[in-house]
Amino acid sequence: MGKRKFWNRVLMHVLLVPFLLFAIFPFFHMTLTSLKSDRELYDRKAVPLLIQQGPTLEHYSKLLWETAFITWTKNSLIVTFIATAVSLVVATIAAYALARLKFFAVGSFGTGIFVTYLVPTSLLFLPLAQVVNWLGLADSKWALVVTYPTFLVPFCTWLLMGYFRTVPKEVEECAMVDGATRIQALWRIVLPIAIPGLVCAALFAFTLSWNEFIYALTFTSSSDQITASVGVTSELIRGDIYFWGQLMAGAVLASVPIVILYVFFLDYYVSGLTAGAVK
Amino acid sequence: MAISTFPVTAHARLPWRARVREMLDRERILGPLFTSPAMILIVLLVAYPFCMALYFSLSNAFIGRPSHFVGLRNFINLWDSDAFQQTFQNAFVFTGFAIAFKIVLGISLALLLNQQLWFKRMIRGMVLLPWVIPTALSVLGWQWMFNSSYSVVNWTGIALGIMDPPGPNWLGQKYYAMTAVVAVNVWRGLPFFAITILAGLVSIPKELYEAAEADGAGPWARFWYVTLPLLKGVLAIVVLFSTIFTFSDFNIVYQLTHGGPINSTHLFATLSRQIGLESGRLGEGAAISLYLFPVLMFVVYAQLKYVRKQAY
Numbered sequence: 001m002g003k004r005k006f007w008n009r010v011l012m013h014v015l016l017v018p019f020l021l022f023a024i025f026p027f028f029h030m031t032l033t034s035l036k037s038d039r040e041l042y043d044r045k046a047v048p049l050l051i052q053q054g055p056t057l058e059h060y061s062k063l064l065w066e067t068a069f070i071t072w073t074k075n076s077l078i079v080t081f082i083a084t085a086v087s088l089v090v091a092t093i094a095a096y097a098l099a100r101l102k103f104f105a106v107g108s109f110g111t112g113i114f115v116t117y118l119v120p121t122s123l124l125f126l127p128l129a130q131v132v133n134w135l136g137l138a139d140s141k142w143a144l145v146v147t148y149p150t151f152l153v154p155f156c157t158w159l160l161m162g163y164f165r166t167v168p169k170e171v172e173e174c175a176m177v178d179g180a181t182r183i184q185a186l187w188r189i190v191l192p193i194a195i196p197g198l199v200c201a202a203l204f205a206f207t208l209s210w211n212e213f214i215y216a217l218t219f220t221s222s223s224d225q226i227t228a229s230v231g232v233t234s235e236l237i238r239g240d241i242y243f244w245g246q247l248m249a250g251a252v253l254a255s256v257p258i259v260i261l262y263v264f265f266l267d268y269y270v271s272g273l274t275a276g277a278v279k
Numbered sequence: 280m281a282i283s284t285f286p287v288t289a290h291a292r293l294p295w296r297a298r299v300r301e302m303l304d305r306e307r308i309l310g311p312l313f314t315s316p317a318m319i320l321i322v323l324l325v326a327y328p329f330c331m332a333l334y335f336s337l338s339n340a341f342i343g344r345p346s347h348f349v350g351l352r353n354f355i356n357l358w359d360s361d362a363f364q365q366t367f368q369n370a371f372v373f374t375g376f377a378i379a380f381k382i383v384l385g386i387s388l389a390l391l392l393n394q395q396l397w398f399k400r401m402i403r404g405m406v407l408l409p410w411v412i413p414t415a416l417s418v419l420g421w422q423w424m425f426n427s428s429y430s431v432v433n434w435t436g437i438a439l440g441i442m443d444p445p446g447p448n449w450l451g452q453k454y455y456a457m458t459a460v461v462a463v464n465v466w467r468g469l470p471f472f473a474i475t476i477l478a479g480l481v482s483i484p485k486e487l488y489e490a491a492e493a494d495g496a497g498p499w500a501r502f503w504y505v506t507l508p509l510l511k512g513v514l515a516i517v518v519l520f521s522t523i524f525t526f527s528d529f530n531i532v533y534q535l536t537h538g539g540p541i542n543s544t545h546l547f548a549t550l551s552r553q554i555g556l557e558s559g560r561l562g563e564g565a566a567i568s569l570y571l572f573p574v575l576m577f578v579v580y581a582q583l584k585y586v587r588k589q590a591y
Binding site: 015026029104114119125157210213244251254263 | 300303304306307308309310311313314316317318320321323324325327328329331332335384387388391392394395396397400402403404405406407408409410411412413414415416417419420421423424426428429431434435466469470471474475477478520523524526527528529530534547548551552555556561564565568569571572575578579582583
């Protein structure tokens, strides 16, 4: 590497520093705050960027043993897993049909899926709350299991359609010439090839439902039904009093499942993010 | 074994299992069958609630009371209310500024990420993080960073000598509050812009740059005459996506400012929740959220023109 090239590369890294600081500073500060004692937290003379009076796990232990945080996390997990699984199945067969089969109104149905994908949740939460009431699911986490697929299915269908189109038609036709039915061909040939797409769709569905907020906030309110995001943001703020140490500890802990997935599947996130928009 | 009891004499006499098997192999049958679960879901939980929203907006629906048709009265009343006028203005200011910043910063960041880097994976991981972490939770972090007494932003500003103590009350003053919510929206949306634009950059053939360089184009000319024109398609799609999701944003404003101070940061989603649920005036709340609809229609129309061209 030439000297000029080397310094040019160093310069690029230096230019990236402000962007990276902007991106991760809030998480750094959240974690730092969650480890500070209340005394230091509310000391106006303390340096907010350092822990000077010793780190403490007191906020974490209070959060875990004195609030219903564990229940909220359990609710989040239940809702997320079921909604993701159901949406994935529904989206897979719909995407296969839209990408491969010729049938009545296939084009307009594809368009319908795409339009639904763009409908923001904040447009529909008011009437959906009524629908949830009629279904007898008011203030129940099952309301979320039922409503989350409304945004997961269109997203996953759209994503998977793109993946199915990349599987060559000939592979499938070969199998069918050899006597496999279409469903067998889908199950044995197409799906195994499309596994990266399925993983990607599952990851995004998991992330989207874990991160969902407005439906969870609107449809559930009892402490034993709410999800982690709602629990942390509503139950840890009592009246006008913010328990910042606990709030930050809750925000950190409730992000852990997503961060774990993220660390292992970073490349899928990158490809899914661009596929969802560009395909 | 089933075959022995039902002698195969004609197509109609096939055993039911074989008949189902054969039916499922027909595209005209399998297609609708495979799409019907998704279709039912969309009709029941998207299309139907949407019609309900339309009906609510034309009625004086109030939580827990029978409603009557009132025509366009909700929409007319809204136009007369200061809160709504302010919200309408906010929505455009918020979306306009947020998207402008996301485009400029997104392109810059993508250009940097497209260079030869040492810690490529780690850097990408850090860049994408704000997009992955639940917004509701990361916004809490921002709320603490903007806290009126313990703001780390102000502390840093004062320490660097660019702010006079005690520094601005970010969430309590009109223009500062808008700046804060825009900043958080940019923070959260930047990864999507940067990574998608990066994908667009990677797909630009290297030869074009070599040819431009051979013709004596400097870095700026190459960016202006090669990169930007070829990014147009990706940029259009990213901006359209972001338009609808920025316009309909709820989390950031709801948590950071709750629409305040004096409605100066309310967006359609937050105002519609406040009026529709917290005050119980469902009709008016639905009418407010329907103001998102024209934007949605515009985005859908523009996207279909672009996306269809690519996908079909």
